[in-house]
Amino acid sequence: MHLRALAVLVVVASLASPARADRTPRLAGLIRPNSDGVVVPESVLAAEVAFEDLATELATVLGPRRLGPAATTGPLGFDLGIDIVLASIDDGAVHWQNSVDDPGSVLPVLSVQAKKGLPFGFELGAGVAHLLDSELWSVGAALRWAFLENLGGYFPDMAIRVTLDNVIGASDFGMLLVGSDLVISREFGLGGVTALAPYVGFSGLFVRASPNVIGFFDEGASRPQFAAFAVKNLGAFRGVLGFRLLFPYSTFSFEAVVSSGVQTYNTSLSVAF
Numbered sequence: 001m002h003l004r005a006l007a008v009l010v011v012v013a014s015l016a017s018p019a020r021a022d023r024t025p026r027l028a029g030l031i032r033p034n035s036d037g038v039v040v041p042e043s044v045l046a047a048e049v050a051f052e053d054l055a056t057e058l059a060t061v062l063g064p065r066r067l068g069p070a071a072t073t074g075p076l077g078f079d080l081g082i083d084i085v086l087a088s089i090d091d092g093a094v095h096w097q098n099s100v101d102d103p104g105s106v107l108p109v110l111s112v113q114a115k116k117g118l119p120f121g122f123e124l125g126a127g128v129a130h131l132l133d134s135e136l137w138s139v140g141a142a143l144r145w146a147f148l149e150n151l152g153g154y155f156p157d158m159a160i161r162v163t164l165d166n167v168i169g170a171s172d173f174g175m176l177l178v179g180s181d182l183v184i185s186r187e188f189g190l191g192g193v194t195a196l197a198p199y200v201g202f203s204g205l206f207v208r209a210s211p212n213v214i215g216f217f218d219e220g221a222s223r224p225q226f227a228a229f230a231v232k233n234l235g236a237f238r239g240v241l242g243f244r245l246l247f248p249y250s251t252f253s254f255e256a257v258v259s260s261g262v263q264t265y266n267t268s269l270s271v272a273f
Contacts, residue, residue: 022100022101022133022134022135023100023103023104023107023131023132023133023134023136024100024134024135024136024169024170025054025058025099025100025170025172025173026099026100026172027047027051027099027172027173027211027214027229028172028214028215028216029098029099029100030046030047030050030051030054030095030098030099031043031044031047031214031216031227032046032047032098039216039225044227044229047227047229048229048230048232050094050095050098050099051095051173051209051211051229051232052209052232052234053093053094053095053261054095054096054099055173055175055207055209055232055234056207056234056236056260056261057089057095057261057262058136058167058175059167059175059177059205059207059209059234059236060087060205060236060238060257060259060261060262060264061085061087061089061107061109061131061262061264062109062129062131062136062138062165062167062175062177063138063163063165063177063179063205063236064140064142064161064163064165064177064179064181064203064205065083065085065111065113065127065129065266066081066083066111066113066253066255066266066268067161067181067183067199067201067203067240067242067255068183068199068242068244068253068255069157069183069185069187069197069199069244070146070148070149070156070157070158070159070183070184070185070199071146071149071150071157071159071185071187071197072115072117072118072121072122072123072144072146072149072159073115073116073117073123073272074117075117075118075119076117077115077116077117077272077273078114078115078116078117078272078273079113079114079115079116079251079270079271079272080112080113080114080115080270080271080272081112081113081114081251081253081268081269081270081271082110082111082112082113082268082269082270083109083110083111083112083113083129083266083267083268084108084109084110084111084266084267084268085108085109085110085111085129085264085265085266086106086107086108086109086264086265087106087107087108087109087262087263087264087265088105088106088262088263088264088265089103089105089106089107089261089262090105090261091103091104091105093261107131108131108132108133109129109130109131109132110129110130110132111127111128111129111130112127112128112129113125113126113127113268113270114126114127121145121146121147121149121159122143122144122145122146123143123144123145123146124141124142124143124144125141125142125143125144126140126141126142127139127140127141127142128140134169135169135170135171136167136168136169136170137167137168137169138165138166138167138168138177139165139166139168140163140164140165140166140177141163141164142161142162142163142164143161143162144159144160144161145159145160145161146158146159147159147160156184156185156186157184157185157186157187158182158183158184158185159182159183160180160181160182160183161179161180161181161183162178162179162180162181163177163178163179163180163181164176164177164178164179165177165179171212172211172212172214173209173210173211173212174209174210175207175208175209175210176207176208176210177205177206177207177208178205178206178208179203179204179205179206180203180204181201181202181203181204181240182201182202182203183199183200183201183240184199184200184201185197185198185199185200186198186199187246193247193248194245194246194247195245195246196243196244196245196246197243197244197246198242198243199240199241199242199243199244200239200240200241201239201240201241202237202238202239202240203237203238203239203240203257204235204236204237204238205235205236205237205238206233206234206235207232207233207234207235207236208231208232208233208234209231209232209234210231211228211229211231211232212228213226213227213228214226214227214228214229236259236260237259237260238257238258238259239257239258239259240255240256240257240258241255241256241258242254242255242256242266246272249271249272249273250269250270250271250272251268251269251270251272252268252269252270253266253267253268253269253270254266254267254268255268
């Protein structure tokens with residue numbers, strides 16, 4: 001039954017948006033000729049600024065996923081889930097308009113995550129995510145420590161998480177993402193069978209975006225010119241609000257993440273035991 005539900009989520013993800021052209025950003029599109037059809041140094045500088053905006057927003061879209069409640073799966077616990085992420089962007093922004101032919105206002109991401117509980121409130125996670133209709137993938141790992149867990153009474157659960165993700169697949173650039181999160185949650189029993197755990201969190205993300213050499217053409221030119229952007233060290237902050245419903249051997253979660261320029265909505269279904 002649980003595997004069938006996971007399969008349904010995969011089908012829903014594939015239908016989340018109509019098929020469109022490749023969403024993989026091409027950095028050459030950020031370098032725009034002036035009114036005379038010539039690329040001048042100022043054009044390259046403007047393109048570098050646009051690349052910073054693009055990398056920061058892509059990091060939010062493909063970065064750490066499903067923060068979840070503070071409580072871990074327990075020393076013997078295991079969780080395997082599929083996430084559907086819908087990221088809302090400003091597709092009219094220069095960095096999207098010039099790097100992707102038709103990005104759309106919603107970027108759909110499909111993710112698979114596994115988490116394994118460890119003693120002393122620790123939990124190890126790993127996952128892979130793919131931006132649909134693109135060549136972009138994100139592969140990462142996470143370590144959570146629930147320093148307040150299952151204290152009972154009115155005490156909430158609290159945890160910190162550190163994450164490491166590598167965005168691959170683009171020919172023009174790569175990104176390394178290092179994140180840290182703080183999450184507070186409280187679990188409430190519902191009828192003795194189901195439990196509801198609302199949570200709130202705050203996330204910081206360090207982004208190292210490494211562009212490759214870019215080839216571009218002046219208007220009417222038959223031979224390309226080349227430019228190299230500097231490596232960018234960027235930062236992003238995100239607020240998280242969500243809830244998890246815990247059933248016997250399965251969970252359902254919804255999570256909203258708010259950041260500058262991008263808002264993401266994550267729906268997930270997991271097999272948990």
